Amino acid sequence: MEEEIREHFRDLIDxxxxxxxxRYAKGEMVEVDExxxxxxxxxxxxxxxxxxxxxxxxxxxxxxxxxSFKLGYLVRVxxxxxxxxxxxxxxxxxxxxxxxxxxxxxxxxxxxAVGKSVWICRxxxxxxxxxxxxxxxxxVEDTFYVISHRVLGKANVENIWIKVEDVVPLRVIxxxxxxxxxxxxxVVKGKKVAIIYISDESGRIRVVxxxxxxxxxxxxxxxxxxxxxxxxxxxxxxxxIEVLCDDGLAIKVF
Numbered sequence: 001m002e003e004e005i006r007e008h009f010r011d012l013i014d015x016x017x018x019x020x021x022x023r024y025a026k027g028e029m030v031e032v033d034e035x036x037x038x039x040x041x042x043x044x045x046x047x048x049x050x051x052x053x054x055x056x057x058x059x060x061x062x063x064x065x066x067x068s069f070k071l072g073y074l075v076r077v078x079x080x081x082x083x084x085x086x087x088x089x090x091x092x093x094x095x096x097x098x099x100x101x102x103x104x105x106x107x108x109x110x111x112x113a114v115g116k117s118v119w120i121c122r123x124x125x126x127x128x129x130x131x132x133x134x135x136x137x138x139x140v141e142d143t144f145y146v147i148s149h150r151v152l153g154k155a156n157v158e159n160i161w162i163k164v165e166d167v168v169p170l171r172v173i174x175x176x177x178x179x180x181x182x183x184x185x186x187v188v189k190g191k192k193v194a195i196i197y198i199s200d201e202s203g204r205i206r207v208v209x210x211x212x213x214x215x216x217x218x219x220x221x222x223x224x225x226x227x228x229x230x231x232x233x234x235x236x237x238x239x240x241i242e243v244l245c246d247d248g249l250a251i252k253v254f
Contacts (some may be wrong), residue, residue: 039076041094041138042069043147049082051075054140071095071147072138095147099134101155102127104227104251107212109143111229111249113160118174118229120249125149129253130157142230142247165202167233167241175243176227176253179220180204198226206236210246225253 010245038058044050049060049069068085069075072095079087100112100119105127112119112133123146127133132155137146148232161176177198183206185194192216194209209217220226231248233241 036080036249037076037078039074039091041140041145042071042073042075043047043070043145045071049075049077051077052140052145072136093140095136097134097136099132099152100140100145101157102129102131102133103157103229104129104253106216106251108247109212109249111227112144114159116158116160118160119144120230120247121146123147123149127151130154145157161205161227163202164200164205167205167243169233169241171233172230172248173243174229175205175231176200176225177205179222179224179226181222182217182220185214185217196220196226198228200213206240206242207231207250208236208242208244208246209250210244213245213248213250216250216252219252227253 007188007210013047019164038051038053040051040053040058042049043052043057047062049062051058051060060077062083063080063083068090070093072093074091075093076089076091077087080087097115098119100114103111103113108124110125111124112121112135120142121135121137123137125197132152133149134152135146135149138143152193161174164175164177167173167175177200179196181197183195183197185192187193189211192214194214196207196209196217197204198207228243228245229249231243231245233243238241
């Protein structure tokens with residue numbers, strides 16, 4: 001069949017078109033989308049290739065070449081279904097390995113102390129506070145997506161927090177204290193917001209929880225210890241300094 005098609009079209013078709021014509025001649029359904037392109041990092045490999053691009057995950061059915069992919073590879077896919085090596089390009093391995101101390105998690109996100117900085121990571125990890133962890137993953141915007149991890153042992157959690165009295169607007173901060181008040185939940189410009197107050201020995205400050213961090217609100221009681229990582233200090237609507245915890249992470253410490 002292949003020779004007949006080649007002889008009929010001679011040099012007028014490429015190999016990809018030839019493959020489509022052969023499948024069509026066999027009575028197989030052929031879906032052609034020449035405009036389909038997606039580039040992302042491999043985060044899963046089974047009967048489908050899972051590619052993360054930004055905050056979106058694409059599922060590309062795999063009919064071949066499963067062993068060609070590894071977690072952390074940057075891949076460009078040129079077809080809605082991967083049927084041959086012509087349907088994709090492997091652009092390289094963009095994963096990296098870091099070590100840090102596990103601080104705590106909120107949902108699928110967790111905080112990892114790496115030296116004097118804190119990384120906000122996303123991934124399914126089973127760790128305890130103080131675990132020294134080695135994680136392999138990749139960055140998307142301000143989040144580090146973890147594709148594998150292992151616990152190396154225990155380590156001390158260094159003092160990486162500032163006092164309430166030292167909070168200065170327009171800075172990214174790490175802050176810890178005890179819940180000292182609640183101001184309720186509301187929706188602002190389509191986003192869910194929860195407002196609490198936390199206090200330490202130096203003072204009291206308002207904290208605006210946004211995004212996934214709002215899920216913590218109903219789990220808090222007055223007196224609970226809470227830590228805020230990579231949050232943004234700003235001047236609030238009433239002229240008072242407040243802490244915005246949106247892209248940052250809020251965790252309850254037990």
